[in-house]
Amino acid sequence: MAIEVQLLGTLGCHLCEQAEQLLMPWLARDVVVELLDIAESEALVARYGLRIPVLRRERDGAELGWPFDEGSLAAFLQGG
Numbered sequence: 437m438a439i440e441v442q443l444l445g446t447l448g449c450h451l452c453e454q455a456e457q458l459l460m461p462w463l464a465r466d467v468v469v470e471l472l473d474i475a476e477s478e479a480l481v482a483r484y485g486l487r488i489p490v491l492r493r494e495r496d497g498a499e500l501g502w503p504f505d506e507g508s509l510a511a512f513l514q515g516g
Contacts, residue, residue, distance in 0.1 A: 439513055440494035442470045444484050451502055455489040458509055467513060 443459065445452030459469050474480035474488060484490055491500040491512065500512040 438466045438468045440468045440470070441513070442472050442492045442494065443489060444472045444474055444480065444492065445489040446473050446475045449488055452489040455491065455502060455504070458504070458506060459491075462509075462513060 441459075443452070443455060445455065456471075459467070463469065472480070474484050487501050489502045491504070491509075492498070493500075493512070493515075498512070500508065504512070
C-alpha cells in the first residue's frame with residue numbers, strides 16, 4: 437500500500453528543493469508525493485508561509501517540518 441504525502445512549498449524556495457531531493461529515493465519505495473504550492477492559497481500562505489517546506493502525511497495529517505534529514509524522514513514515512 438502506497439504512502440501518500442504532500443510537500444508544501446513554493447517556487448524558488450531552495451529549502452523546498454532540498455526537501456524534494458531527500459524525497460526522491462522514496463518514490464521507488466511506494467511513496468506518492470504531491471507537491472503543493474502554498475502561493476496558490478491565502479490560507480496555506482497564512483498557515484505555512486514561515487514554515488516551508490512541510491511534509492504532510494495524508495492518512496493522518498501528521499506533519500514534518502523543516503529541517504529534516506534522511507533519518508527523520510524515514511521515521512516519518514514509516515509512520516513513527
